[in-house]
Amino acid sequence: MEPTTFILFGATGDLAKRKIYPALFNLFVRGKLPQAFSVVGLGRREWTDEVFQAAVERSLYQFSRTEPADKEKLNAFLEAFRYSVLDIGREEDYRKLLALVEAREQALKMPPNRLFYLSVGPEHFEPIADNIRASGLGSADGWKRLVIEKPFGHDLASARALNAKLSESFAEEEIFRIDHYLGKPVVQRLESLQQANPVIQALWTNRYIANVQITASESVGVEERAGYYDHVGAIRDMFQNHLLQLLMMAAIHLPYDSSSEKVRFKKKKIMEALVPVAQEDVGQQVVRGQYTAGSIGGQPVEGYKSEPGIAADSMNDTFIAARLLIDNNDWRGVPFYIRTGKRMNKKSTRIVVEFKEPLKQAWSQSEDGVAPNLLVIEIGPGESIALRLNTKEAGAQGGFKPIHIDLHSTPADSPEAYENLIGDALKGDPTFFAHWDEVELSWQYVQPMLDAFAENAVPLRSYAAGSRGPAESDALLAEDGYHWWFDEESEALPKNESKEGANYAYHANH
Numbered sequence: 001m002e003p004t005t006f007i008l009f010g011a012t013g014d015l016a017k018r019k020i021y022p023a024l025f026n027l028f029v030r031g032k033l034p035q036a037f038s039v040v041g042l043g044r045r046e047w048t049d050e051v052f053q054a055a056v057e058r059s060l061y062q063f064s065r066t067e068p069a070d071k072e073k074l075n076a077f078l079e080a081f082r083y084s085v086l087d088i089g090r091e092e093d094y095r096k097l098l099a100l101v102e103a104r105e106q107a108l109k110m111p112p113n114r115l116f117y118l119s120v121g122p123e124h125f126e127p128i129a130d131n132i133r134a135s136g137l138g139s140a141d142g143w144k145r146l147v148i149e150k151p152f153g154h155d156l157a158s159a160r161a162l163n164a165k166l167s168e169s170f171a172e173e174e175i176f177r178i179d180h181y182l183g184k185p186v187v188q189r190l191e192s193l194q195q196a197n198p199v200i201q202a203l204w205t206n207r208y209i210a211n212v213q214i215t216a217s218e219s220v221g222v223e224e225r226a227g228y229y230d231h232v233g234a235i236r237d238m239f240q241n242h243l244l245q246l247l248m249m250a251a252i253h254l255p256y257d258s259s260s261e262k263v264r265f266k267k268k269k270i271m272e273a274l275v276p277v278a279q280e281d282v283g284q285q286v287v288r289g290q291y292t293a294g295s296i297g298g299q300p301v302e303g304y305k306s307e308p309g310i311a312a313d314s315m316n317d318t319f320i321a322a323r324l325l326i327d328n329n330d331w332r333g334v335p336f337y338i339r340t341g342k343r344m345n346k347k348s349t350r351i352v353v354e355f356k357e358p359l360k361q362a363w364s365q366s367e368d369g370v371a372p373n374l375l376v377i378e379i380g381p382g383e384s385i386a387l388r389l390n391t392k393e394a395g396a397q398g399g400f401k402p403i404h405i406d407l408h409s410t411p412a413d414s415p416e417a418y419e420n421l422i423g424d425a426l427k428g429d430p431t432f433f434a435h436w437d438e439v440e441l442s443w444q445y446v447q448p449m450l451d452a453f454a455e456n457a458v459p460l461r462s463y464a465a466g467s468r469g470p471a472e473s474d475a476l477l478a479e480d481g482y483h484w485w486f487d488e489e490s491e492a493l494p495k496n497e498s499k500e501g502a503n504y505a506y507h508a509n510h
């Protein structure tokens with residue numbers, strides 16, 4: 001890997017300590033950082049290098065999965081970290097930064113390969129990009145990359161404006177837009193699931209698939225982010241980015257020789273084939289909801305409007321369910337159902353592919369227990385991919401029973417999303433970052449929904465905290481003759497006990 005200077009805006013912030021430093025440390029421990037590697041942290045706080053290194057060290061003890069037990073290793077890691085006080089709007093701070101970066105490059109005999117990581121609020125993205133260009137930080141002989149956190153815009157117009165501005169300083173291939181769902185290990189394995197299993201590849205069409213269900217339910221509420229969340233809602237926070245990315249990843253057909261260009265091209269094609277929903281039709285395809293008081297895990301939970309920092313008359317969505325249609329030869333006629341919500345009964349991110357039931361007529365009149373085949377892709381908190389089939393035991397009197405074939409369990413020590421993504425950005429591999437085309441098409445698809453929500457043209461349904469969302473979300477699928485597959489109904493899929501080395505294991509449920 002090429003020598004790199006990692007320049008971190010927002011080095012004193014929450015994301016840096018919870019995700020970025022632990023990810024860098026894990027990469028270091030796994031030998032996946034460049035041999036010559038230097039970090040320059042930035043913030044307004046008057047920290048010294050020593051204070052910065054101590055803050056990084058604390059964050060590792062608090063948030064890293066890899067305990068920094070080896071003091072020598074830890075010190076070698078921390079030695080790479082320097083700090084510079086920088087106010088984003090102050091030009092002279094960038095000149096000071098350039099001097100520090102160049103001094104470090106000279107001391108470490110590194111070429112000027114610079115990765116700028118923007119772990120700051122979105123209002124800072126444009127001025128930082130401008131100042132990087134104006135100060136000369138970006139016009140060096142090496143390469144430059146811009147890693148940018150979400151949110152990328154607030155709507156279609158603002159996303160376009162932001163992209164136009166960033167493009168003045170960085171080329172598209174230099175911009176790495178983080179969507180941490182693309183860094184999740186199981187999402188990254190979807191590619192090999194198809195490529196390594198011709199069986200799955202052959203079934204990946206409307207001939208065999210009845211519907212696809214993508215769920216990201218959360219039991220947490222707005223936590224400490226009321227100010228942010230009350231302006232974005234579930235639709236901007238999760239649906240426009242993470243869930244549409246999961247849809248793209250689930251719907252693409254990947255060739256054996258898939259390159260980053262091919263993956264992104266195919267994702268773009270899926271977005272282009274999505275059937276647009278006109279503003280006046282949003283209510284037929286989308287259910288929006290907001291939680292009221294309830295209980296989770298036996299504990300009483302307040303309703304959304306009573307959360308600190310939330311307006312008492314807020315009409316913000318904390319839940320969204322939608323039916324999406326893809327108009328291409330592979331997926332015509334297969335509804336993709338997406339739902340996400342805060343304060344639901346449990347944390348679960350999963351894709352369930354429900355297969356058609358060609359045998360239903362033949363069996364279900366006379367036999368109990370025949371259920372559709374399901375491919376269940378557990379993305380979090382457990383990680384697994386399992387196929388549910390029907391079987392009948394020899395000589396058994398009863399009906400059919402489901403069995404599960406575990407296609408791919410993720411080892412317990414699999415990397416976290418940020419580790420995967422930062423590692424990819426350091427390598428310059430953009431496969432699991434959101435290309436501008438995808439981002440723009442996502443906003444384009446979502447914009448009529450935002451407009452309908454803003455006009456309150458779609459009813460805001462209530463659901464009790466701790467429930468599975470509004471009843472209308474179930475009705476959305478019932479209209480098509482389907483229902484959401486919940487854990488309980490997909491019948492005790494293999495639990496996520498440590499299954500290292502247990503790929504392709506066979507589980508029978510009794």
Ligand SMILES: NC(=O)C1=CN([C@@H]2O[C@H](COP(=O)(O)OP(=O)(O)OC[C@H]3O[C@@H](n4cnc5c(N)ncnc54)[C@H](OP(=O)(O)O)[C@@H]3O)[C@@H](O)[C@H]2O)C=CC1
Pocket residue numbers: 009010011012013014015016018042043044045086087088089118119120121122149150151
């Ligand atoms: N926290 C999280 O879990 C997640 C965060 N994100 C995104 O990551 C980004 C950062 O979030 P988070 O770390 O939580 O935010 P914080 O509020 O915790 O940190 C903000 C950082 O920005 C710096 N900063 C703010 N204003 C200035 C300024 N004028 N000049 C220089 N530095 C400034 C602060 O440094 P100082 O105070 O020293 O000036 C601080 O380091 C946001 O875009 C957020 O949406 C995305 C996913 C999850």
Ligand SMILES: O=C1O[C@H](COP(=O)(O)O)[C@@H](O)[C@H](O)[C@H]1O
Pocket residue numbers: 216218237238349380
């Ligand atoms: O980006 C976000 O994601 C989290 C959920 O992420 P996960 O990895 O825990 O599934 C969500 O809670 C947050 O509101 C959102 O901004």
